[in-house]
Structure formats: C-alpha cells, structure tokens
Amino acid sequence: MMHLYWHKVSQAIKVAVVGVSLPLLLSSAGLAQQNVKQEAIRVDPRIQRLSDNLMNKNPDDDLDAVQQLMTIIENQEENDDTRLSAAEKLVEKVKLDQKTIGRLIKQLVNPQSTPYFRKWLLPYLGDEISTENLSLNDEQIKEIINLLNDKEYRIYEKATYPLREAIKNRKNFENDKIKTELETIANDENQPWKTRIGVAQALGFSGHDVELSMKVLTKFIKDKNQSDQTQESALNSLKIVADELLKTVHKNAKNDNIKKDWIKGLESAINQLPKEKEGNDNNISQVLHSLNNAKEAINKELQESEKSFWKKLTDNKNLLIPIFLFSFWLFLLFLLLRVKPLSLLWLNSFLQKTDLSLEVFGINFKTATLRTLLFDLQYHPRVLDDWVKTNLETARRQFENKQTVKQRNIYVPTIPVILNGDSIPELTPKDLQHKFSESRETLLIWGEGGSGKTTLACQLAKWAMADDPEQRLCPNHRILPIFIDQELSDEAGNQQQVLMEAIHGQLRDLIEAVKPISEELLVNLLRERRLLVIVDGYSEMRPATRNKIKPELPSFLANALIVTSRSDESLGGVNRTIIQMMRVHSSKLAEFLQDYVNKKGKQDLFKTDQELFQACIQLSKLVGERDITVLLAKLYADQLIANESNQTTKNLPDNIPDLMLSYLNQINCQLIEKGLENHLDNLTVHQVAKVIAWQCLKQTYRPITVPLDTLLKVLGEHWSEEQAKTYLKYLENSLHIVETIKPSEDQIRFSLDPLAEFLAGLYLVDLYKDNEKLWTEFLAQADAQPGAPESIKGFLQAVQDCCQKKQDIVPKIILEEFSQRILVCDPINYQN
Numbered sequence: 001m002m003h004l005y006w007h008k009v010s011q012a013i014k015v016a017v018v019g020v021s022l023p024l025l026l027s028s029a030g031l032a033q034q035n036v037k038q039e040a041i042r043v044d045p046r047i048q049r050l051s052d053n054l055m056n057k058n059p060d061d062d063l064d065a066v067q068q069l070m071t072i073i074e075n076q077e078e079n080d081d082t083r084l085s086a087a088e089k090l091v092e093k094v095k096l097d098q099k100t101i102g103r104l105i106k107q108l109v110n111p112q113s114t115p116y117f118r119k120w121l122l123p124y125l126g127d128e129i130s131t132e133n134l135s136l137n138d139e140q141i142k143e144i145i146n147l148l149n150d151k152e153y154r155i156y157e158k159a160t161y162p163l164r165e166a167i168k169n170r171k172n173f174e175n176d177k178i179k180t181e182l183e184t185i186a187n188d189e190n191q192p193w194k195t196r197i198g199v200a201q202a203l204g205f206s207g208h209d210v211e212l213s214m215k216v217l218t219k220f221i222k223d224k225n226q227s228d229q230t231q232e233s234a235l236n237s238l239k240i241v242a243d244e245l246l247k248t249v250h251k252n253a254k255n256d257n258i259k260k261d262w263i264k265g266l267e268s269a270i271n272q273l274p275k276e277k278e279g280n281d282n283n284i285s286q287v288l289h290s291l292n293n294a295k296e297a298i299n300k301e302l303q304e305s306e307k308s309f310w311k312k313l314t315d316n317k318n319l320l321i322p323i324f325l326f327s328f329w330l331f332l333l334f335l336l337l338r339v340k341p342l343s344l345l346w347l348n349s350f351l352q353k354t355d356l357s358l359e360v361f362g363i364n365f366k367t368a369t370l371r372t373l374l375f376d377l378q379y380h381p382r383v384l385d386d387w388v389k390t391n392l393e394t395a396r397r398q399f400e401n402k403q404t405v406k407q408r409n410i411y412v413p414t415i416p417v418i419l420n421g422d423s424i425p426e427l428t429p430k431d432l433q434h435k436f437s438e439s440r441e442t443l444l445i446w447g448e449g450g451s452g453k454t455t456l457a458c459q460l461a462k463w464a465m466a467d468d469p470e471q472r473l474c475p476n477h478r479i480l481p482i483f484i485d486q487e488l489s490d491e492a493g494n495q496q497q498v499l500m501e502a503i504h505g506q507l508r509d510l511i512e513a514v515k516p517i518s519e520e521l522l523v524n525l526l527r528e529r530r531l532l533v534i535v536d537g538y539s540e541m542r543p544a545t546r547n548k549i550k551p552e553l554p555s556f557l558a559n560a561l562i563v564t565s566r567s568d569e570s571l572g573g574v575n576r577t578i579i580q581m582m583r584v585h586s587s588k589l590a591e592f593l594q595d596y597v598n599k600k601g602k603q604d605l606f607k608t609d610q611e612l613f614q615a616c617i618q619l620s621k622l623v624g625e626r627d628i629t630v631l632l633a634k635l636y637a638d639q640l641i642a643n644e645s646n647q648t649t650k651n652l653p654d655n656i657p658d659l660m661l662s663y664l665n666q667i668n669c670q671l672i673e674k675g676l677e678n679h680l681d682n683l684t685v686h687q688v689a690k691v692i693a694w695q696c697l698k699q700t701y702r703p704i705t706v707p708l709d710t711l712l713k714v715l716g717e718h719w720s721e722e723q724a725k726t727y728l729k730y731l732e733n734s735l736h737i738v739e740t741i742k743p744s745e746d747q748i749r750f751s752l753d754p755l756a757e758f759l760a761g762l763y764l765v766d767l768y769k770d771n772e773k774l775w776t777e778f779l780a781q782a783d784a785q786p787g788a789p790e791s792i793k794g795f796l797q798a799v800q801d802c803c804q805k806k807q808d809i810v811p812k813i814i815l816e817e818f819s820q821r822i823l824v825c826d827p828i829n830y831q832n
Helices: 004-041 045-055 059-074 080-093 098-109 115-130 138-147 153-168 177-187 193-206 210-222 228-252 256-272 281-315 317-339 342-353 367-372 381-400 430-436 453-464 495-511 519-527 586-599 609-623 630-644 656-673 682-697 708-716 721-734 753-768 772-783 790-805 812-825
Strands: 357-360 363-366 417-419 422-424 441-446 480-484 531-535 560-565 577-581 738-740 747-750
Touching: 045 059, 045 080, 059 080, 059 098, 080 098, 080 115, 098 115, 098 138, 115 153, 138 153, 138 177, 138 193, 153 193, 153 228, 177 193, 177 210, 193 210, 193 228, 210 228, 210 256, 228 256, 228 281, 256 281, 317 342, 317 381, 342 381, 381 480, 381 495, 381 519, 430 441, 441 453, 453 480, 453 531, 453 560, 453 577, 480 495, 495 519, 495 531, 519 531, 586 609, 586 630, 609 630, 609 656, 630 656, 630 753, 656 682, 656 753, 656 790, 682 708, 682 721, 682 747, 682 753, 708 721, 708 747, 721 738, 747 753, 753 772, 753 790, 772 812, 790 812
Parallel strands: 441 560, 441 577, 480 531, 531 560
Antiparallel strands: 357 363, 417 422, 417 577, 738 747
16 A cells, blocks of 8 residues: 555646646647648638639629639649639539530549549539539549549549439430440449449439439449459449438429339339348448338328329318319310211300300409310311311302313223323323321322313322222322412511411302301311312413412421422422323324213213224324324314214314314304304404413413513404404403403413414414524424423414414425424424
C-alpha cells in the first residue's frame, strides 16, 4: 500500500502536469482550428473573380468567365484542388452547353487527370444533373459508362451517381437508342462486372427497366464464383434502387402499368435473393427490408389508384348523374350512328344554327360545347355514306341530263386502253377498284382529240354511283361525280377557294339542294372520297384555271380526282394512275359497230348481219388501213343508223370530211323535223361552223377557246352583226356544237375537237385552193408549233383528209408535204 504522503505527492504532480499541459493543448488546438478556418476560406483569387463575373448580368462576361474557368480545369499543371474549385463554380453558376460539358467529360477520362480529381469531379456533375441544371447526351453517357470499369474502385462508386441521374432525367428514354444499348450492356456477360452492375443500377434507379436491373443484380449475388467486393456492390446497388423507387413512386410511376412492372422486378429480386450469406447477413436483411418496403409502397399506390375512381364517386355522389348522362349520351350517339346515321348530321346542323344554353349541375353547356360532344361523328364514314345514298337518285338523274353526258351516253368498252403501261383489252370497274379503294387517287386519262377521254370519264362517273359493289369504282362505298369542264372564275384571292366554290356550286346543282351545303360537310365529302372531281379538258383550259387545280398542294382536298387531257400531264408530280386512250384498230371496226348498234338498241334495223358487215367494209374503205379515233367511228355508226331509219339520204359518206358535214346535216335535220322555227339551212350551218372552227385553231393549230368579241367581229365580215349573233346562238343553243365558257361567258369553243379540226381543214381548202404559197406558209407555221408535228397530229391529218377530198385543186406537192409530216407522227399505221 502506498504511503499517504507519497499518494499526496503523486496527486500534486498530476495536477501540476494537467495545469501546465491543458493551456498548451488548448492553445495548439485553437491555432490548428484557426489554420483550418483560414485554409477553408482561402480561394484562388482568379476563381473568385471569375465566379463574381458569372453572377453579374452581362452575357459577354459569362462567356469569358466560362472559357477561363475551363482553361484552369484543363490545365494539368494546376493543383487538383484549384481545378476542382473551378469546376465546382462552373457547374453551380452556369447552365452549360453540350460543348462545355463535353470538355469536362474529356477531363474525367483524361489519363493525365489524377484519381483524386476525377473522384471529386463526378459528384459535382451528379449534383447538377439531379437538379436538371445539366444534361448529358448519348456519347457523354457512354464516356461515364467507360469510367465504371476504372481500376480505382472509388471512381466506379462515384461514376454511378451522375450516370443514374442522367438516365433518370432523360426525356422520352423509352424511345431512345441509348436505352437499347444500356440493356445490351447489362445483359452482356463479357462486359466487366463493375460496368454491368453500374448500368443495371442506373436502369433500376431511373425506373426505366426495373425488372432487368433486378435480374442482373440478383444474378451477381447468387453467383458463388463472384468476389465479395462484386457481391457487395450488387447488394448496395439493389438497396439504392429500392430506396429510390420507394421515394419516387408518386412522381415517376406515371401509370399503373409502370407500377406493375416495378412490382414484378422487385418480387423477382425478393424471391431470388438468398436469405442468408456468411459475412453479409446484415447487409442482405437490409436490402430485403428496402425491397419489401418499396414493393408495399407501390402496391399501396396501385390499390389507391384502382379505388380512386369509385372512391371519388362514393365521396361525391353528385358526379353519378353527370357520368350517367354522359354515358347515355355516348350510347345515344353510337345508336344513331348504327341505326340512323344521317340524324347526326341533322343534329350538328341544328346546333350550328341554334344558340342554346343548358345548365346542368352548375355547368353551363352552350351549343359549341354540345357540338364538341358529337366527337365529329357527324362526319363519320357511315354518315357520309347515308348522305350520298339519300341524294343518289337525284344525282344520277341530274348527271345524265348534263349536255356533255348526253352526247356521250354510249360507252363501248371493246376499245383497248393502256393502264399504267399495260394494255387492257376491255376496261372494267375491277381494273380500277384497288386504286379507288386507297385513301387518295388521282387518275389521268389522256389521248388525242376524239379518242373517247370524256366518254370514259362519264362512264367512270356512272360506275362510281353503281349500286352493285362488283360494278362500282370503289367497292366500299358510292361516290357522287362533280363534273368541271368550264373555266374557273378569275377573281383574285385563294385559288383553292375558287376551286372549292366551283365544286360547291356543281354539287348543289347535282343534288338539287335548295340551301347551300355547309363547307364542313363539303370538306369531309372530298376528304373521305365521297365526291369524285372530274376535270375535263385540262390541257385546253387557260393557265389561270390550270393553276387552280393543283393536287400536289396540301390544301387540295379532292382525294378522288380524274383529269382528262390531250397531254401526259405531270399534275405536280403526284402519284397518278394513267389511262392512255387508243384508236380503234381497223380489225376491230366490225366489233365496235356491232357493240355500238346494240347499245343504241338499233340492232333490229339491220335484218341480217351481212348488212352491218357491208357497212363495216364501207367504213374500212373510208379510213383506209389506218386506225381511227372513237369519235369518227361513232359518227359513222350514227350516220349508218340514221340511214337505216330513213332519217337521211341512203348515200353514206365515202370520206371523213363528208362524214363530218353529214353529222352536221343530221343534227340540223332533226331540228327541222321537230318543227323548230327560224332554223338555218345546212349550207349556212356549214359556212358558219367552218369560220368558227378556223378561229379556234388558227393560233395554236389545236382547238382552243376564242374571245366572243373577236369571233363576232370575224363573223361580221361575212354576215351582218345581227346575223352573226343569231347564227352563233343557233350553233350553240340548237345544234350544241359550240359552247360558251362559264363563268366569264366571254369565250367560245367547239364541243367536239375533231369536228373543229375537220371543219377548219375544209375552211382552209376553200380559202387556199391551189395557192401553193399560202399552203407553204401554213405548213411553215405548223412546223413552228411547240412539239410539232406530234402535238398537232390530229389537225394535220384532218387538213390532209380535206385536201385529198379536193385533190384535183390542191397542189400535189402540198399533199406530199402533209404525208411526210403524218408519217413522222405515226410511221406504222399511216399509209398513203
């Protein structure tokens, strides 16, 4: 036992030591603290100045400060703390562009950068990405992924932070190419384990592919061949993912399907995770706890979501009646659509014209709201079909009554056509049904004058309205034809609107509508191909009208369009179905005449087939061995029928010019027999028609319109002014061989182009006779026409036929000149 004295001495010594040491310790601690504080607040003056510049409102200072800070960061000679301080100020103060972000990423992957620098730069980036102040593109994300396999484990740990935040904040990630690439990396067993775990963690953390994330991470944990470090990393990643899903389920799980996918992934991990593992029991239990917590929270969200609708109804019973009314309204709409579709159109029309206001449970419903609640069902295809069906009979009758259609009421299908490059012996609706069943169809019918373009267009219009789906242009529904063969208005304004007004007027006339059709209905009829717009004589129309018919424009609404033209029109480069009209081959004349006579119902006029055969022989002599247009064959057939009916002389014409004159005689005599007063004699009709025909051809050698005042002036040179007006009116209103172009009514044209060509040829023969000089000048002008001689082949052949009729007058050399030009146009079929 220690003596009491020495015990007191030892106690005194201890007190003395403590008394001396304590002040020293306190003073050194204070000095150390002061030094630390001074070190903490010491900032590189350059960085402080640049940071202050970033805070002001001068954009130029910002740009300069960013560049200087990046210079410090990229300077490997600077110490790491200075570079990190510059990086911290840069990412905190400025929303960086992709170029600057790319420069920062470059420093991360730069092998000259120290692990210390990279380890602390990564969290700076992660913080700014998490606040969406900074975003990474695909290439930058790949650079971060490459850092996951860095030999420094701490860099792997730090790199997962910006990676997962970048993927979480990525917009439209589901459709991004990078998503597929990340999933491939996570599944690829040849990839380094740190890379796979880091990518799997990011996919799960972001909520974009929780199931794959759980699958990859649990596989690492279950694999006994993996190192403890690998399994620890996988466990930590599982916990990070689970904790994040628990935290963000309210914000990131935007629909129930996403929540269900998350639960599926979590359950997969819970079921596969080993319940115990040596050395890691506590870690596994913590991970399981996090996984279960996340699963329960998401399940709760799902249950709340499922109950929310009915809960709201239960909590607020006032909603039951509006919901019932809305459901009943929908049921009523679909019932009407099924049973009486057109009533929806009437309802819409009523709401358009009525200004009603209905208050239900404090909500004021106006007519505009009610129209919105129709959900555009008033223009459903079933409604449009019902509208077409209602107006079909009237449309058929009115269409058949059109003068153009009356003149072409007989269609003989035995004439071959070329459809998109393929020869079709006999065109039928089935040949075009697949085209007109498409959402948009533009059909071009082209060929020379008199080849039957307009006749075919009229027949297609009839097929469009057919009741039998097998014989219909579009088997799915009927289409009403809108026939446009007049010039469009020249008034200024929207050119497409001018066309729409013309279609509107034609439709109203077609269905005999008392009131105008609504523009909305017209637009939907055009868009849904319930109207077939037929533009006849496109090549003969003025440029002002042609410029209003542009199917290539987005504002062009006619999705079912037929255009007839003498030329192979490009129509703005739109996809076209092309029908090229062919001539009647000499070997087909008998078949054509037989079919035409049968369709006219005049087969009983011919007692034997021999009589009809003899008529075919006479027609063959008339045309020689060349092919002829459908119009010439029809005119001859009409002369033949008239002859057999004892309506005209027994002598049939033996040349084409006389055939044309006989046609004029025939229609003029029909008027005389009907007792028309003040009728003109045949000779006067011939003379007036020849003058008008030449006026229509003298400018371009193709039938075009001629100004009314010019025509009356020329006619006035042969007859008095009053006679000129009377004769012109007679040819238009009684004979219907010329017509006034609407709406301006200041232009005149021939109804049949070949008739105009032959009458003009007869006029020239009467005028030039044997004057070789005049004929030579005529041929020189013909050669100067664009595309000659092919472009004016019809007129040249007509003039040649007229010259051959008067070959005893016309110089022989002129006949040879015509032959040479015709031979250039058609070397196979033409023979002298």
